[in-house]
Amino acid sequence: MQLDQQGPILVWLRNDLRLADNPALIAAAATGRSVIPLHILDETPGVRPMGGASLWWLDKSLAALDVSLKAIGSRLILRRGPARAVLEDITAQAKPAAVVWNRLYDAASIERDSAIKAWLKDEAIACESFNAGLLNEPWTVKNGSGQPYKVFTPYWRAARDQLHHVHVEPPPKALVAPERWPRTESLESWNLHPAKPNWSKGFDLWTPGELGARERLDDFLSGPVEDYDRQRDLPGVEGASRLSPHLHFGEIGPRQVWVAARKAAEAGDAPAGQVEKFLSEIGWREFNHSILFHNPDLPKVNFRPEFDGFPWMRDDAAFEAWSRGETGYPIVDAGMRELWATGFMHNRVRMIVASFLVKHLLIDWRAGETWFWDTLVDADLANNVGNWQWVAGSGADAAPYFRIFNPIAQGQRFDPVGAYVRRWVPDLANLPDALIHEPWKASAQLNAAAKRIYGEPIVGHSAARERALEAYRGLRENGLSRTAG
Ligand code: FAD
Numbered sequence: 315m316q317l318d319q320q321g322p323i324l325v326w327l328r329n330d331l332r333l334a335d336n337p338a339l340i341a342a343a344a345t346g347r348s349v350i351p352l353h354i355l356d357e358t359p360g361v362r363p364m365g366g367a368s369l370w371w372l373d374k375s376l377a378a379l380d381v382s383l384k385a386i387g388s389r390l391i392l393r394r395g396p397a398r399a400v401l402e403d404i405t406a407q408a409k410p411a412a413v414v415w416n417r418l419y420d421a422a423s424i425e426r427d428s429a430i431k432a433w434l435k436d437e438a439i440a441c442e443s444f445n446a447g448l449l450n451e452p453w454t455v456k457n458g459s460g461q462p463y464k465v466f467t468p469y470w471r472a473a474r475d476q477l478h479h480v481h482v483e484p485p486p487k488a489l490v491a492p493e494r495w496p497r498t499e500s501l502e503s504w505n506l507h508p509a510k511p512n513w514s515k516g517f518d519l520w521t522p523g524e525l526g527a528r529e530r531l532d533d534f535l536s537g538p539v540e541d542y543d544r545q546r547d548l549p550g551v552e553g554a555s556r557l558s559p560h561l562h563f564g565e566i567g568p569r570q571v572w573v574a575a576r577k578a579a580e581a582g583d584a585p586a587g588q589v590e591k592f593l594s595e596i597g598w599r600e601f602n603h604s605i606l607f608h609n610p611d612l613p614k615v616n617f618r619p620e621f622d623g624f625p626w627m628r629d630d631a632a633f634e635a636w637s638r639g640e641t642g643y644p645i646v647d648a649g650m651r652e653l654w655a656t657g658f659m660h661n662r663v664r665m666i667v668a669s670f671l672v673k674h675l676l677i678d679w680r681a682g683e684t685w686f687w688d689t690l691v692d693a694d695l696a697n698n699v700g701n702w703q704w705v706a707g708s709g710a711d712a713a714p715y716f717r718i719f720n721p722i723a724q725g726q727r728f729d730p731v732g733a734y735v736r737r738w739v740p741d742l743a744n745l746p747d748a749l750i751h752e753p754w755k756a757s758a759q760l761n762a763a764a765k766r767i768y769g770e771p772i773v774g775h776s777a778a779r780e781r782a783l784e785a786y787r788g789l790r791e792n793g794l795s796r797t798a799g
Contacts, residue, residue: 315341315442321411322348322492324404326397327390328423330416330446330564331375332524333382333485337444338414343486350408350492351383354401355394355504361422362613362695365688367657370514371522373506375563378523380501388489391498398430405439407496413439416446416564419603420695421610449568449600450476452607462608465711469604470597482573516655520559520691527560531571535578542588549649549660550733555592556658558692561599568596602700605710613699614680621708625785626678635772636671637685639739642771644751645725646670648738655738657691662728668705669719674778676785679706707786715786718779725751741767 315323323342330336331353342349353376357363364372380390393400401413413434418427427443434441445451455473456462463469508514521529534555538545545553560566575593578584606612616622635641639650649663659667664686671682683702687693703709707716729735732750736743741764742753749756753768760768 315345315412315414315440317345317347317411317440319411319438319440321409322350324350324352324401324408324410324413326401326413326415327351327353327379328415328418328564329562330567331379332527332565332567333379333386334524335482335567335570336416336446336485336564337483338416338442338446340483340486341442341444342412342414343489345412346490347411348490348492349388350391350404350410350496351379351388351489352391352393352404353379354397355392356397356426357394358396358398358422358426361397361426362687365690365693366508366513367517367689367691368693369506370508370517370657371520371559371563371691373501373504374520374522375565376501378525378565382485382524383489386486386488387491389491389495389498391496392501392504393497393499394504397426398433401430404496405434405437408492408494411440412442414442414444417443417451418447419452419607420613424610446564446567448603449473449480449572449596450604452604455604462604463601464605466598466601469601470594473597473600477572480569480572480576482567482569513654514657517657517691519656522559522563522565524565527557527566530555530557530560531566531574535574535584539575539578539584539588539592543591547662547728549663550729550731550737554661558694558697559658562692562694562697568599571596599697601711602696605700606696609710612703613683613695616706616708617703617710618708618712620789621706624678624708624789625676627676629675629677632675632772633671633677633681636667636675636677636682640767640772641670642754642768643670643721643725644732644735644739644742644753644768645729646721647767648729648735651738652734653686653689657689659690660734662724663734664701665705666719666721666724668702670721672702672706673715673718673782674721674773674775676782679703679708716783718782720775720779722751722775739764739767 323345325339325342333339376390383389431441450473455469538553542553545551561568572593575589579586579589609617637650639647641647645663646667649659649667653659668682671677672679679702683698686698700709704712707714731747735750741761742750745753745756745759753760753764754770
């Protein structure tokens with residue numbers, strides 16, 4: 315880093331809440347100057363505020379980061395407000411020689427960061443940004459004609475080919491403290507932990523922070539990875555890594571995951587094919603970030619414009635039943651209740667509940683995306699929007715709209731003995747396996763609470779399927795006549 319002035323290095327930490335493999339922090343430490351680690355609870359207009367579950371996570375993750383920083387002679391400065399105003403205030407106090415950060419890839423962050431970079435340049439303060447969040451940044455993977463890929467398989471083949479020397483930097487051993495710390499706010503004063511009501515009691519399965527992230531990865535690589543390809547689809551089994559919130563907040567980076575997983579395969583501690591499959595899921599994360607970067611309107615706009623005329627329905631009662639887990643379909647309801655209770659939902663079940671909303675209920679994918687944004691601890695713009703559009707059929711390399719999940723058959727296939735449903739919809743716990751996904755066939759065996767919920771599903775599967783296909787056919791016919799006209 316080229317430094318023309320005296321002064322400390324300000325490290326603006328965002329979705330990179332870790333010490334290891336954090337290039338901005340490591341570059342700051344390498345200057346030998348004093349370092350000021352800063353997190354801003356950003357209120358820049360246009361930057362999407364975090365949802366409630368994410369704020370719960372952020373609270374714990376920042377606390378953990380502060381502990382790690384203190385162990386190497388530093389601390390975390392916390393400020394709330396529009397990022398530019400906060401940085402103006404801190405640079406006026408601390409007179410840094412440079413401000414550094416790791417890059418983000420959504421349009422609002424890019425616009426904010428570019429404006430801040432230009433302002434720092436005017437102020438003659440050095441500014442440098444780094445890659446902590448992706449294996450390949452979006453502009454580095456292009457097809458033969460220099461265009462970004464729109465289909466996952468060739469994207470990942472090309473992206474993977476570029477990953478020969480993935481390198482992970484160890485955390486800095488020590489950070490020099492500045493003579494005077496700038497003003498900080500207390501984490502408690504931000505009130506990120508919910509009170510009255512405290513809906514986060516079921517969130518204690520999580521350990522936000524760098525240590526918790528590393529533990530999750532190690533646990534996964536020393537067990538579930540063995541049979542990942544099969545077990546990852548079974549919501550009643552702990553078959554996947556549950557790393558997504560840790561990756562979203564950058565408590566662990568994809569390079570670290572890559573290196574650890576490959577090392578396990580090379581040492582014979584994990585089957586190479588299973589590791590490859592797992593890394594291809596990290597590939598989907600990369601792909602979604604690339605698609606969002608190249609299509610900045612994606613959070614609001616269909617990737618495939620032919621979906622713009624889709625006849626979405628407004629049905630508040632149905633949306634409420636969906637969001638509360640009271641649709642009458644056990645696998646859907648179990649998923650929505652898991653989400654509410656823990657801030658997480660199994661991937662297979664996310665696909666089922668999302669399909670149910672956009673196809674059985676014909677509700678716009680954006681309504682579901684918004685609900686997930688508020689309730690998921692791993693809510694991530696690129697992944698959430700990318701996956702919702704994938705399920706809706708409007709996205710890049712999406713599932714075809716006419717592939718409509720049958721929630722009964724999906725339940726029977728992926729939760730065959732009802733372990734997942736019994737856990738999240740305990741009213742159904744006593745039903746025999748054969749009826750657990752069709753409780754309306756077992757009226758006599760249901761208790762009163764289950765009867766109230768499961769008297770009738772809110773829509774019949776066959777009728778809803780026909781209605782969805784009809785809406786889709788209309789869309790195509792309109793689309794064709796529009797093109798013809
Ligand atoms: P693993 O199977 O262990 O996979 C490892 C990592 O790969 C994950 O941690 C995640 O970072 C990445 N990954 C896995 N599947 C996907 C995928 N389909 N797309 C992108 N990355 C993936 N994931 C989020 O991180 N944030 C979201 O907001 C989000 N919203 C979703 C919404 C819908 C409708 C659907 C269908 C999926 C969504 N996903 C989202 C993707 C996926 O469900 C989660 O990443 C996954 O369930 C996390 O569990 P895991 O860490 O055990 O995954």
